[in-house]
Amino acid sequence: MKAGLMRARSPLPGFGLTFGITMAALSVVVLLPIGALLGRGIAIGPAELWQMIDTPRIWAALALSFRAALIASLFNLVFGLLLAWVLVRYRFPGRGLVDAAVDLPFALPTAVAGIALGALYAPNGVFGQLLAPFGIRVAYTEAGIWLALIFIGLPFVVRTVQPVIAEIDHELEEASATLGAHRAYTLRRVVLPILTPALLTGFALAMARSVGEYGSVIFIAGNLPFTSEIAPLLIVIRLEEYNYDAAAAIGIAMLVISFAMLLAINLIQIWSRRRIAHA
Amino acid sequence: MPDVILVPHRDVTTEPRLVRGLLVGVVLLLIGILLFAPLAAVFASALSEGLRASLESLTLPEVRSAIRLTLMVAAIVVPLNAVLGIAAAWAIAKFDFRGKAVLITLIDLPFSVSPVVAGLSLVLLAGAQSSLGAWFAAHDIRIVFALPAIVLATLFVTFPFVARELIPIMIEQGRAEEEAALTLGASGWRTFRTVTLPNIRWALLYGVLLCNARAMGEFGAVAVVSGKIRGETTTMPIMVEMLYNEYLSVAAFSLAGVLALLALVTLTLKSLLEWRHADVLAATRRH
Amino acid sequence: MNIDIDCLEKRFGADRALHPVSLSIPSGALVALLGPSGSGKTTLLRILGGLEFPTAGRVRFDGCDATGLSVQERRAGFVFQHYALFRHMTVFENVAYGLRAMPRKTRPGAAEIDRRVTRLLDLIRLPDIGRRYPGQLSGGQRQRVALARALAIDPRMLLLDEPFGALDAQVRKELRRGLREIHDSTGLTTVFVTHDQEEAMELADLVVVMSMGRIEQVAPPSEIRAKPASDFVRQFTAA
Numbered sequence: 077m078k079a080g081l082m083r084a085r086s087p088l089p090g091f092g093l094t095f096g097i098t099m100a101a102l103s104v105v106v107l108l109p110i111g112a113l114l115g116r117g118i119a120i121g122p123a124e125l126w127q128m129i130d131t132p133r134i135w136a137a138l139a140l141s142f143r144a145a146l147i148a149s150l151f152n153l154v155f156g157l158l159l160a161w162v163l164v165r166y167r168f169p170g171r172g173l174v175d176a177a178v179d180l181p182f183a184l185p186t187a188v189a190g191i192a193l194g195a196l197y198a199p200n201g202v203f204g205q206l207l208a209p210f211g212i213r214v215a216y217t218e219a220g221i222w223l224a225l226i227f228i229g230l231p232f233v234v235r236t237v238q239p240v241i242a243e244i245d246h247e248l249e250e251a252s253a254t255l256g257a258h259r260a261y262t263l264r265r266v267v268l269p270i271l272t273p274a275l276l277t278g279f280a281l282a283m284a285r286s287v288g289e290y291g292s293v294i295f296i297a298g299n300l301p302f303t304s305e306i307a308p309l310l311i312v313i314r315l316e317e318y319n320y321d322a323a324a325a326i327g328i329a330m331l332v333i334s335f336a337m338l339l340a341i342n343l344i345q346i347w348s349r350r351r352i353a354h355a
Numbered sequence: 356m357p358d359v360i361l362v363p364h365r366d367v368t369t370e371p372r373l374v375r376g377l378l379v380g381v382v383l384l385l386i387g388i389l390l391f392a393p394l395a396a397v398f399a400s401a402l403s404e405g406l407r408a409s410l411e412s413l414t415l416p417e418v419r420s421a422i423r424l425t426l427m428v429a430a431i432v433v434p435l436n437a438v439l440g441i442a443a444a445w446a447i448a449k450f451d452f453r454g455k456a457v458l459i460t461l462i463d464l465p466f467s468v469s470p471v472v473a474g475l476s477l478v479l480l481a482g483a484q485s486s487l488g489a490w491f492a493a494h495d496i497r498i499v500f501a502l503p504a505i506v507l508a509t510l511f512v513t514f515p516f517v518a519r520e521l522i523p524i525m526i527e528q529g530r531a532e533e534e535a536a537l538t539l540g541a542s543g544w545r546t547f548r549t550v551t552l553p554n555i556r557w558a559l560l561y562g563v564l565l566c567n568a569r570a571m572g573e574f575g576a577v578a579v580v581s582g583k584i585r586g587e588t589t590t591m592p593i594m595v596e597m598l599y600n601e602y603l604s605v606a607a608f609s610l611a612g613v614l615a616l617l618a619l620v621t622l623t624l625k626s627l628l629e630w631r632h633a634d635v636l637a638a639t640r641r642h
Numbered sequence: 643m644n645i646d647i648d649c650l651e652k653r654f655g656a657d658r659a660l661h662p663v664s665l666s667i668p669s670g671a672l673v674a675l676l677g678p679s680g681s682g683k684t685t686l687l688r689i690l691g692g693l694e695f696p697t698a699g700r701v702r703f704d705g706c707d708a709t710g711l712s713v714q715e716r717r718a719g720f721v722f723q724h725y726a727l728f729r730h731m732t733v734f735e736n737v738a739y740g741l742r743a744m745p746r747k748t749r750p751g752a753a754e755i756d757r758r759v760t761r762l763l764d765l766i767r768l769p770d771i772g773r774r775y776p777g778q779l780s781g782g783q784r785q786r787v788a789l790a791r792a793l794a795i796d797p798r799m800l801l802l803d804e805p806f807g808a809l810d811a812q813v814r815k816e817l818r819r820g821l822r823e824i825h826d827s828t829g830l831t832t833v834f835v836t837h838d839q840e841e842a843m844e845l846a847d848l849v850v851v852m853s854m855g856r857i858e859q860v861a862p863p864s865e866i867r868a869k870p871a872s873d874f875v876r877q878f879t880a881a
Binding site: 086087088089090091093094095097098101102104105106107108109110111112113115116155158159161162165166168170172174175176177178179180181182183184185186187188189191192193194195196201202203226227230246249250253259281284285287288289290291295308311312315320323324327330331334335337338341342 | 368369370371375378379381382383385386388389390391392393394396397400438439441442443445446449450451452458460461462463464465466467468469470471472473475476477478479480482484485507510511514530533534537543546547565568569571572573574575578579591592593595596599607608611614615617618619621622623625626
């Protein structure tokens with residue numbers, strides 16, 4: 077086996093078997109389908125592909141998906157940090173419940189979240205009625221998309237930052253105080269830099285998830301071309317028209333965004349590891 | 356300095372009391388609006404015409420067949436994923452080989468790919484317009500718009516779940532216990548069964564739990580590959596969408612309520628595990 | 643059982659953990675592999691135990707080639723640096739593990755296993771801890787349980803990786819005496835790795851001083867002190 081040459085010999089058995097299973101499964105389940113998508117793109121040809129993507133409706137959809145994901149993830153960056161800090165550092169009634177509830181977006185199917193948000197923020201819904209007198213509309217506008225993406229992206233920043241906060245040595249903060257720093261200064265100059273890599277990782281993970289989100293969004297967005305039609309929805313529409321080339325073109329554009337995110341996440345991790353090594 | 360006399364015991368590693376209260380208030384308010392309100396809305400809408408109407412809607416034949424299909428998909432995907440996750444974690448955590456980082460990235464890849472793109476990829480690979488799909492069609496095997504594609508799509512989106520939980524804990528536990536078992540004469544399989552498996556069982560269960568929640572709840576990828584053939588390829592989440600779009604609100608929210616209950620059970624078990632898990636991890640650190 | 647090490651070499655890519663080393667260990671000896679970290683002493687011990695594989699060279703047990711023997715076939719009683727006790731098993735189950743892993747034909751019955759484990763726990767002077775878990779033991783107790791577990795399989799030799807490394811000075815002294823006694827009563831060829839020259843000098847019959855993957859000197863403790871073979875040996879044993 078080729079892999080055998082690439083690794084140090086070990087007394088533990090089963091490398092060939094487990095590595096083989098992993099590669100076979102990865103190939104069939106993940107790599108072959110993605111290969112088929114990329115292959116379709118190659119078959120279409122780069123010039124044709126670009127022509128297909130370069131339409132106002134697709135740009136609007138891609139821009140909307142990206143913009144909404146960015147806004148929602150920025151919100152989650154700030155709120156996630158606050159939530160993680162409060163959960164680790166403060167004691168208050170209901171803390172355990174809130175801590176468990178943070179994972180609700182992981183456990184609740186996106187379609188359920190979608191119709192629930194739709195019901196709440198529709199003009200006749202509980203929150204919809206509350207907001208209507210102020211002229212605020214959430215359902216069937218871009219704000220609805222933000223809301224759905226805030227929901228599904230909420231756990232990422234919290235769960236990446238929480239363990240890092242738990243591990244901060246209190247002596248660092250005490251040291252800062254003995255040197256005359258006020259609390260706000262300590263938080264900004266001592267605590268925040270420690271959390272930065274985890275914050276960025278959580279933010280990138282939330283972004284990656286939000287850009288491609290479909291289930292929770294379509295029930296609360298109006299799904300109108302150019303204003304509230306997200307890119308994954310456009311893929312579904314093209315597929316329903318059996319227009320596979322057009323669907324593949326948008327799919328490839330989204331895949332490129334995904335790979336860029338993945339690269340960003342990996343770079344953040346390499347960067348933070350180096351930073352810790354130097355410290 | 357009068358300050359020192361007024362607040363002699365102020366803890367320098369926390370914020371002033373007022374700030375803390377304010378932050379906790381903000382958190383509780385936002386969690387209430389963002390998480391608890393949607394959950395409550397599901398149950399309130401499901402029960403808007405009474406418990407009976409809600410339960411009756413669940414006995415519709417297409418709803419029952421959706422529940423059956425979802426259970427079947429989970430029953431196939433979750434055990435498969437557990438085995439794959441264990442295999443991947445064993446290879447990655449217990450051996451040194453070139454390309455390990457690349458392999459980990461590839462396993463995590465489904466996290467960053469849109470479920471809709473995953474579904475699209477499967478359709479392009481095995482749909483009627485592809486050569487592979489044509490071959491399957493010629494042999495009378497249905498992949499897309501049938502159970503195999505639903506299973507494959509679900510496997511795609513849940514692929515990293517188990518492996519991701521196992522890899523860090525298996526790396527942290529190292530190889531010494533396995534090596535000790537081998538020096539005592541145990542075979543590889545016996546070593547895995549009596550030493551490795553007991554050490555990872557809670558992490559495994561944790562991964563399986565999350566995998567199951569996602570497998571039963573996946574929407575985007577399944578929506579694309581299932582073809583949404585009523586009573587045949589509609590899973591529970593797809594059925595929720597269909598009922599909702601047909602303005603059958605009680606039925607839609609009742610089925611959604613079942614999924615929400617499942618999510619609550621998942622969260623409860625997860626919290627229980629985390630509580631136990633912490634014990635196990637603390638014991639690990641004491642070694 | 644005597645152990646012959648013949649031109650053993652271990653490379654990790656371009657790095658050499660062991661330059662070809664040769665060494666002869668007489669049957670029943672108590673040998674210390676002494677050296678600083680990175681000297682290759684642990685690698686040598688793990689090769690003897692079948693946990694690592696040499697790039698070149700041979701190992702012979704009683705004259706028979708053992709280089710290709712699997713770790714299970716070697717029956718080397720191995721005591722790990724951090725003991726590697728199975729944390730989810732009781733002390734009793736840990737010690738019984740090797741007996742229960744035997745093939746059905748040679749596996750002792752439950753009563754016999756019970757008897758043997760009890761005897762071993764007596765031998766390490768911890769007769770009452772069978773039902774405890776490793777997490778509930780002190781460092782010294784864990785070390786002794788690891789020793790009992792290794793002895794349970796009726797090993798052909800005893801290999802110990804920094805057996806006293808993680809213990810405080812008082813416990814260390816006690817356990818050294820314990821190891822000496824067990825060695826003397828079983829007569830097992832015993833090899834242990836240490837970076838502590840005092841420990842090596844006090845406990846071993848034969849000290850193997852290692853540095854940078856090479857053997858610097860092999861001699862009884864008194865001779866190492868009296869006639870160090872190199873500057874390195876002089877400096878290292880003077881410390």
